[in-house]
Every structure is written in C-alpha cells, then in structure tokens.
Amino acid sequence: MTKATINTGELLRTALVGDVTSPVLGINPYDVTADGVPFVSIGAGGVCYTVKVGAEAHGWAADQVEPGASIANPDAAANEALMLYACIGNRATVRSGDAAGAVGVVTGKHEAFHAYKHVLVHLPADALDAVVPGDRLVVYATGRGMAVDELPEITCHSLGPELWDAWAPERSGGRLGIRVTRVLAPEVVGMGSGRVSGATSFALQSEADEALGALRIGDLVAVRDWDATYYTGYHEDRVTIGVVSTGDSPVLGNGPATTILLSGPSTAFELAVDASANLADLLEL
Numbered sequence: 565m566t567k568a569t570i571n572t573g574e575l576l577r578t579a580l581v582g583d584v585t586s587p588v589l590g591i592n593p594y595d596v597t598a599d600g601v602p603f604v605s606i607g608a609g610g611v612c613y614t615v616k617v618g619a620e621a622h623g624w625a626a627d628q629v630e631p632g633a634s635i636a637n638p639d640a641a642a643n644e645a646l647m648l649y650a651c652i653g654n655r656a657t658v659r660s661g662d663a664a665g666a667v668g669v670v671t672g673k674h675e676a677f678h679a680y681k682h683v684l685v686h687l688p689a690d691a692l693d694a695v696v697p698g699d700r701l702v703v704y705a706t707g708r709g710m711a712v713d714e715l716p717e718i719t720c721h722s723l724g725p726e727l728w729d730a731w732a733p734e735r736s737g738g739r740l741g742i743r744v745t746r747v748l749a750p751e752v753v754g755m756g757s758g759r760v761s762g763a764t765s766f767a768l769q770s771e772a773d774e775a776l777g778a779l780r781i782g783d784l785v786a787v788r789d790w791d792a793t794y795y796t797g798y799h800e801d802r803v804t805i806g807v808v809s810t811g812d813s814p815v816l817g818n819g820p821a822t823t824i825l826l827s828g829p830s831t832a833f834e835l836a837v838d839a840s841a842n843l844a845d846l847l848e849l
Contacts, residue, residue, distance in 0.1 A: 565734035565735060565736040565741055566734060566735055566736075567732065567733075567734055567735070568712060568713070568715075568733040568734055568735040568740055568741070569712075569713045569735075570710050570711065570712055570713060570720075570725065570728060571709075571710065571711045571713065572725060574709065575706050575707065575708075575709055575710060575725065576706065576708075576709070577704060577705070577706040578649065578704075578705050578706070579702050579703070579704060579705070580637075580642075580645065580646045580649055580650060580702070580703040580705045581637055581642070581646070581700060581701070581702055581703075582635030582636055582637050582643075582646050582650075582656075582683055582700075582701050582703060583635060583636065583637065583638060583697075583698055583699065583700050583701070584610070584611060584633050584634070584635055584695055584696065584697045584698060584699045584700075584701070585609045585610060585634045585635060585636050585680070585682060585697060586609060586610050586697040586698075587606070587608060587609035587610045588609060588679065588680060589605070593605070595627065595815060596815070597814040597815065597816075598771075598814060598815065598816035601814075603627075603814060605627040606625070606626050606627065606629075607624065607626030607627050607628055607629030607630060607810075607811060608627070608628055608629070608630050608634065608674065608676065608680065608682065608810075609630065609634050609680060609682065610633075610634060610697055611632075611633050611634075611692060611695055611696070611697070612629060612630060612631055612632060612634075613692060613693070614629075615629050615631045615781065615811060616631050616632065616686070616781075616844075616849075617631050617632070617671050617686050617781050617782040617842075617843050617844045617849050618780055618781065618782050618842060618843070618844030618845075618849065619631065619780065619781050619811075620778075620779070620780055620781075621776075621779040621780060621781050621783075621808055621810075621811050621812050621820040622770065622777065622779065622811070622812045623812075624811045624812070626811055627813045627814065627815065627818075628674065628676075628767075628810040628811055628812070628813045628818065628819075628820070628821055629810060629811035630672075630674055630682060630684050630809075630810050631671065631672075631684060631686065631781055631810070631811075632668070632671065632684055632685055632686045632687055632692060633668070633684070633685045633687055633692065633695055633701070634674075634682040634683070634684055634685075635656075635682065635683050635684075635685055635701050635703075636680065636681060636682055636683070643681055644681075644763075646683055646703065646705075647673055647675070647681050647683065647763040648708065648762050648763040649705040649708050650670050650673070650683045650703045650705050650722070651670065651705065651706065651707030651708065651710075651722045651723055651724035651727075652670055652671060652672065652707075652722050652723060652724050652727050652807055652823060652825065652843070653669065653670065653707070653723075653724030653725070653726030653727030653728070653730070653847060654669070654670040654703055654704055654705055654706060654707065654724045654726065655667060655668070655669060655670075655703075655704050655726070656668045656669065656670055656685045656701045656702065656703045656704070657701065657702050657704075658687070658691060658695060658699060658700075658701050659700045659701060659702050660699050660700040661694065661695060661696060661698075661699035661700075662694040662695070662696075663687070663690075663691040663692075663694035663695045663699065666687055666688060666690075666691030666694070666695075667688075668685040668686050668687040668688070668691065668701070669685065669686045669726075669847055669849065670683060670684070670685055670686075670703060670724065671684050671685065671686045671782065671807075671809065671843055671847075671849070672684040672765070672807060672808075672809025672810065672821070672823045673722060673763060673764075673765055673809060673823045674765050674809055674810050674821045674823075675763075675764065675765060677755075681763075683703065684809055684810075685701060685703075686843075686849050706724060706725060707720070707722070707723055707724040707725055707728075710723055710725070710728070712733075712735075712740060714735070714738075715735070715738070715740055715828075715832055717828050717829055717832050718740060718826055718827070718828035718832050718833075719761075719792070719793045719794075719826065719827045719828060720825070720826055721761055721762055721763075721792065721824045721825060721826070721827070722762075722763065722823050722824060722825060723825040723826060726847070727825075727843070727846065727847065730846040730847055731743065731784070731841075731846055736834060738831070738832065739831070739832060739833060739834040740826075740832060740833055740834065741833075741834040741836060742784075742786070742805060742826070742833055742834070742835055742836070743784065743836050743837075743838040743840075743841040744783075744784045744785055744786045744805060744835055744836070744837060744838070744841050745779075745780075745783040745784060745785055745837065745838065745839055745841050745842065746775050746779075746783075746785055746786070746837060747785075747786045747787075747788060747835055747837065748768070748773055748775065748776075748785060748786065748787045748788070749772075749773060749787075749788065749789070750787060750788065750789040750790045750798050751769075751772050751773070752768050752769055752772040752773045752776065752787065752819075753766055753767070753768065753769070753787060753790060753796075754766070754767040754768070754769040754772075754817040754818055754819055755767040755817055755818050756796055756821075756822075757796055757797045757798070758795065758796060758797055759795065759796050760794070760795060760796075761792040761793065761794055761795060761796055761824055761827065764796065764824065765806075765809060765810075765821040765822055765823050765824070766792075766796060766806070766821070766822055766824070767813065767817070767818045767819040767820065767821055767822070768785070768808070768819045768820050768822055769817060769818070769819045770812055770819045770820070776819070776820075779808060779812075779820060780808065780842055780844075781808055781809065781810065781811060781820070782807065782808060782842040782843035782844050782849075783807070783808045783841065783842050784805065784806075784807050784825075784841040784842065784843075785805070785806060785807075785808060785822065786803055786804070786805045786833070786835050787803070787804045787805075787806070788802075788803055788830065789801065789802060789803075789830075790802060790803070790804045791804060791827055792804040792806075792824045792827040793827050793828070796824070801829060801830045801831070802827065802828065802829060802830060803827065803828065803829070803830045803832075803833050803835070804824060804826070804827040805824075805825050805826040805827070805833075806822040806823050806824045806825050807822065807823050807825060807843060808820045808821075808822050809821045809822060809823045
C-alpha cells in the first residue's frame with residue numbers, strides 16, 4: 565500500500581465565527597426514555613468540563629452530551645455555513661474573553677431537529693475553564709471540497725486535512741485503506757436517515773449492537789450498507805465512515821451522534837479494525 569493523497573492544493577482555508585452557546589430548553593423540560601421514564605435533558609450546548617473526547621460514550625446522566633465547548637453563529641444563515649464548512653481536525657482560536665488566544669480543535673458536529681446546530685471544539689483544560697457562553701471563536705475552516713486522488717467514487721464531507729494526515733489512509737489499487745474502531749450493521753442507525761449528508765450527524769442506537777457498549781467519543785466507525793453521498797439512508801454495498809461526536813441518549817431511536825466523514829461503494833474501501841482509531845489518539849488531544 566502507498567499513502568493516499570488528496571487535492572490539498574485546491575482546498576480553500578477560510579475564517580468562520582462561532583460563539584460559545586448556552587444550553588436551551590423548551591417550556592416543558594421533560595423528555596421520555598425508551599422505557600417510558602421522564603427525564604430532564606442535559607448535555608447539549610454551553611461548556612462541558614466533565615466529558616472529553618476519548619471518554620466513554622455511555623454511562624452519563626445526560627442526553628447526547630457534547631464534549632468541550634459547543635459553538636454556533638447567532639445568525640441562522642451564517643450558522644449553516646459554519647456547520648457545512650467546518651471540518652473535523654480544523655483549528656479554532658478563542659478571540660474574546662479570559663481564554664483569548666487559546667487554540668482548540670473541531671471534533672464534531674451535532675444537530676437536534678428544529679432546536680440547535682452546534683460545532684464542537686476541544687480546548688485545553690485551562691482554556692476550557694476560562695471560556696464562558698458568548699465568547700467568540702474563529703474556526704480556520706478547510707476540507708470542504710476534498711477529494712481522494714484516483715478514487716472519485718468516494719465522497720468526502722466533514723473531513724479536515726489535519727485529520728486526514730493524522731489518520732494516514734493508504735491506497736492499494738482501487739481501494740482506500742481506512743482504520744476504524746468497528747464496522748457496524750445498518751440497523752444501528754437511528755435518527756439521521758433521510759437527511760442531507762453535507763453537515764449532518766446520525767445517531768447510533770446503542771441497543772442495536774453489543775459492539776457499541778465500549779464506544780468512545782472520538783471513535784472512527786464504519787457503517788456498512790448505508791450511504792451518505794448526498795442524502796443518508798440504507799443502500800446495499802455502500803459504506804459510510806464517521807466520527808462519534810457526542811455521548812449516548814436514553815431516547816428510543818437516538819444515541820451517540822456521529823459526524824459523517826466519507827461515503828462510497830464498499831469496493832472502494834479496505835477497512836481495518838484498530839482500537840486506537842480515535843481522535844484523542846490521532847490528534848493528540
């Protein structure tokens with residue numbers, strides 16, 4: 565195998581702005597678990613000190629807890645661009661508040677239908693302690709428009725060149741060698757089917773596969789027979805690869821949100837299971 569290359573010289577690098585968010589709730593604070601038990605949803609938005617990339621996705625008294633700082637642009641159209649253009653591995657700099665100057669890394673994207681759309685940023689511990697909702701971050705976005713040389717059938721979505729270089733995929737003939745922590749059946753996919761692929765996340769239903777019990781936030785995973793070229797959904801002989809961005813959810817049909825990185829025909833990939841294929845290890849977070 566040889567190192568696979570991408571169209572690096574064609575990629576733009578642009579500045580996007582997002583503010584650290586505050587958690588939001590409706591008038592009724594309760595949701596309902598898969599067992600019919602009411603609970604108060606917590607974990608999305610704001611700053612989370614407890615859960616970091618590399619931590620277990622399960623076991624938190626939370627609903628899809630977002631690690632680190634969650635950012636969004638208060639202008640809806642600008643937030644759509646932030647969600648689409650920011651890619652996993654991109655650098656982000658705090659530009660206001662007590663943590664100004666601190667440098668972080670984009671580690672995920674997460675949306676709740678008609679509620680919020682967040683970009684998730686890992687920050688060093690001292691910076692995370694200093695940031696507050698309203699502080700502004702600049703994301704140096706690059707990766708949208710990425711293509712794998714000589715493998716045009718593979719579609720790239722929220723994959724930054726920083727992660728690509730650390731992941732170091734290899735090419736053998738007409739296949740791309742990719743390391744993932746596990747290969748999952750399409751039945752694991754819950755909320756997220758039928759969405760536009762470019763900036764969305766989909767949920768992994770924890771009860772659908774025992775392999776999800778040891779899942780970590782930041783894990784790179786593959787889903788077979790599932791496509792995310794333009795829209796998301798079941799498709800035989802296709803593969804989608806993403807990164808686990810949040811913790812688990814007690815809601816039926818929901819689970820750890822996974823940000824889409826790559827999709828294409830199964831014949832275009834050579835998948836290798838590697839327990840260390842996690843952002844915490846690859847990006848040294």
